[in-house]
Amino acid sequence: MVSSIVPQTDLESFQAHLNQSTRILALLGAGLSASSGLPTFRGVGGMWRTHDATALATPQAFEANPGLVWQFYSYRRHMALKAKPNPAHYALAELARKKTDFITLSQNVDGLSPRAHHPPSQLKLLHGSLFDVKCSDFFCRYIARNIYTDPIVPALAIPTDESDPTTTSALARELDISDENVDLPEVDYSHLPQCPQCERGILRPGVVWFGEALPSSVMNDVDAYIEKNEKIDLIMVIGTSAKVYPAAGYVDTARSKGARVAIINMDPNDVPAAGLHKGDWFFQGDAAKIVPELLKSVIGDVNIEDMGDAAE
Known part of the structure; x- marks a missing residue:
């Protein structure tokens, strides 16, 4: 009690x-x-232990490598959805x-x-929230809330091991075993979440990044x-x-x-x-x-x- x-x-x-x-x-x-x-933000494990989480959570990181940043946040979304x-x-x-x-x-x-x-x-x-998304284009004000689809787009899915369909890939297994030696795949810009409103920008996680105002x-x-x-x-x-x-x-x-x-x-x-x-x-x-x-x-x-x- x-x-x-x-x-x-x-x-x-x-x-x-x-x-x-x-x-x-x-x-x-x-x-x-x-x-x-x-896990806490800085406690995100597995392959992300080889990255500085705080360096990924910036507008500059997203501009330089949106595919990498989206993989990080897709991982965090997945982990959050596994939690109750x-x-x-x-x-x-x-x-x-x-x-x-x-x-x-x-x-x-x-x-x-x-x-x-x-x-x-x-x-x-x-x-903000991992499950909100908003357009990264400066002139677009599109925002969508409580998007629990996992993955948010197919390119951010955790792949399966084609040689053995009964097991998951190293990228999938690391969610549970925290394998830090996983090579992250490249994700093409065109395969990232696209803004349905302006059709110019890509969507970004609706969280407050370092250097941004609340x-x-x-x-x-x-x-x-x-x-x-x-x-x-x-x-x-x-x-x-x-x-x-x-x-x-x-x-x-x-x-x-x-x-x-x-x-x-x-x-x-x-x-x-x-x-x-x-x-x-x-x-x-x-x-x-x-x-x-x-x-x-x-x-x-x-x-x-x-x-x-x-x-x-």
């Missing part, structure tokens, strides 16, 4: 505060997805339905929160929510240290508006930049187990089978 690893007094005091809270923020990081078995939303994703989605003035700010691009049917108007994806529409929504009222009751910081801005700034801003802070993390050292204050909670452990228990006084028991997966 989760209650055996969460101090009962802390659980009761958190739930008492949650029950009477109206304006609630949640800030999500990679630790939440780790509970679904998904965990009970914390579903619990947060249910809390959003119960508390209509609750919004979730996610730094994750893996699509797990949308797949858990988190109400879109209450989910702000700060860094999406203005999302940031404006978050700012409007924060500025709407003087008071915020609670901010939950789940699976992230919240030491990098703007994430750290949201914790500070919520606290300045009266919010109590609840941190859920595996690492006891992963606390916001401003540290822990009197009245904060720190719940150490697996978010997939702890979050549903913390929210149970509002959402009750969540049956994942009944909720379903939007990607299926």
Whole structure:
């Protein structure tokens, strides 16, 4: 039982505060997805260990070699689709339905929160999504969301070994065995996802790359929510240290508006930049187990089978 690893007094005091809270923020990081078995961005393994992931996640890299960048993101899309939303994703989605003035700010691009049917108007994806695509042409504004097709185009499919159809190729096997000695095939520009609107540009992943601004529409929504009222009751910081801005700034801003802070993390050292204050909670452990228990006084028991997966 989760209650055996969460101090009962802390659980009761958190739930008492949650029950009477109206304006609630949640800030999500990679630790939440780790509970679904998904590696972090820099933890993507296999052949990608011979590449610098941060060097692939730039507009310049895409311009220079869109085929290579798309293979990297196609791999990440595939891995994210192999993962499933965990009970914390579903619990947060249910809390959003119960508390209509609750919004979730996610730094994750893996699509797990949308797949858990988190109400879109209450989910702000700060860094975009692997499953959104947009045109790379400067003058085109085409964007498509929640594209779960895998692969997104045939050229990015994981090939099979024609000599033995019962096994997969080295490129396919590396998804499971992390073989870092796989040679990546060349992918012709014409075989990459094409923009159906302008018919000039190719589509790119709808994520925020290094050197790019966070999406203005999302940031404006978050700012409007924060500025709407003087008071915020609670901010939950789940699976992230919240030491990098703007994430750290949201914790500070919520606290300045009266919010109590609840941190859920595996690492006891992963606390916001401003540290822990009197009245904060720190719940150490697996978010997939702890979050549903913390929210149970509002959402009750969540049956994942009944909720379903939007990607299926």
